[in-house]
Amino acid sequence: MRGLALEYATRRNAVAICDRSPMQVAACVVRDGAGRVLLSRRRPDQMSGGYWEIPGGKVEPDEDTAEAAARELLEETGLRAGELRPVLRYRYRFPARCLDLHFYEATAWSGAPLGREGQRLEWVSPDAPLVGPILGSNIRILRLLGLPRRVSCVKPPAGDPMIWAREVAERARAEGAGAVLLRARGLAPTQQISLARRLGAEVARQRISLWFDAAPGLAGRTLASLSVSRPREQIHGADDTVRAVLTDNPAAAVDADLCIVPFGPRDTTLPQGSGPIVYALTESGLAEQALRAGAFGVCVRDV
Numbered sequence: 001m002r003g004l005a006l007e008y009a010t011r012r013n014a015v016a017i018c019d020r021s022p023m024q025v026a027a028c029v030v031r032d033g034a035g036r037v038l039l040s041r042r043r044p045d046q047m048s049g050g051y052w053e054i055p056g057g058k059v060e061p062d063e064d065t066a067e068a069a070a071r072e073l074l075e076e077t078g079l080r081a082g083e084l085r086p087v088l089r090y091r092y093r094f095p096a097r098c099l100d101l102h103f104y105e106a107t108a109w110s111g112a113p114l115g116r117e118g119q120r121l122e123w124v125s126p127d128a129p130l131v132g133p134i135l136g137s138n139i140r141i142l143r144l145l146g147l148p149r150r151v152s153c154v155k156p157p158a159g160d161p162m163i164w165a166r167e168v169a170e171r172a173r174a175e176g177a178g179a180v181l182l183r184a185r186g187l188a189p190t191q192q193i194s195l196a197r198r199l200g201a202e203v204a205r206q207r208i209s210l211w212f213d214a215a216p217g218l219a220g221r222t223l224a225s226l227s228v229s230r231p232r233e234q235i236h237g238a239d240d241t242v243r244a245v246l247t248d249n250p251a252a253a254v255d256a257d258l259c260i261v262p263f264g265p266r267d268t269t270l271p272q273g274s275g276p277i278v279y280a281l282t283e284s285g286l287a288e289q290a291l292r293a294g295a296f297g298v299c300v301r302d303v
Helices: 065-077 136-145 161-174 189-205 284-292
Strands: 003-006 023-029 037-041 056-058 084-093 098-106 121-124 150-154 179-183 209-213 226-229 242-246 258-262 277-282 297-301
Touching: 023 065, 023 136, 037 065, 056 065, 065 084, 065 098, 084 136, 098 136, 150 161, 161 179, 161 189, 179 189, 189 209, 277 284, 284 297
Parallel strands: 023 098, 150 179, 150 297, 179 209, 242 258, 258 277, 277 297
Antiparallel strands: 003 242, 023 056, 037 121, 084 098, 209 226
């Protein structure tokens, strides 16, 4: 399937495949009650000193990546991770080394965060961290962690666009959606742009992002050329994009960072961790089931 571009996420380093055996690195995402992510600042005596990153480090021989993520979190911050769930894996190349990064999220944790290696720690909003600079290998995961867990999918209006846009924005806020996806590729390009501008203005007033499926003439369920209007400040250094696709088979989403997978009442599990972040395209009544099945977020159809 064809991809869609998310303007507020960051694409992988230009070199997607490292030309030598990469170093295995595991990191553990910890969130507080407000959804903020704990970041650690590298000490001046370390490589990339002064840069901020998610706590993590090298995977030791005969250690699996989940064990390494939990160990590094404890050693660096004093926090003990409960159950870990895989979030994302990707490769990143610095000028002198190549990393194979495994990110996990602690679904539960205990303790009080403390920089046990003399480093600073901060709780930050992943989509707009007020610290910097961010380590290059962590920009992509932070941008993706800042994606909303709930997205409202809407179709073009049958009536007055102004009233429709206002109602969509108010409903999205009431339902706790962090973004609205406008699927209007069946309209003429000028109509799509007009609707997107009107809806974008209304959702911005509610501090909600607009995802715009602007792909006229494409057949099937392909989403493509998704442009995004964000009401929040951009992340440090994040001026690139990330690929995302709508597909039945996430394993086939080559080079995608995010995929949207149709989810029905008979579905019980969704793949996670070894490929792109997975959203479930579903109905409102199945949203909780999709999250329990392993979806990072849900795109809820307007039916």
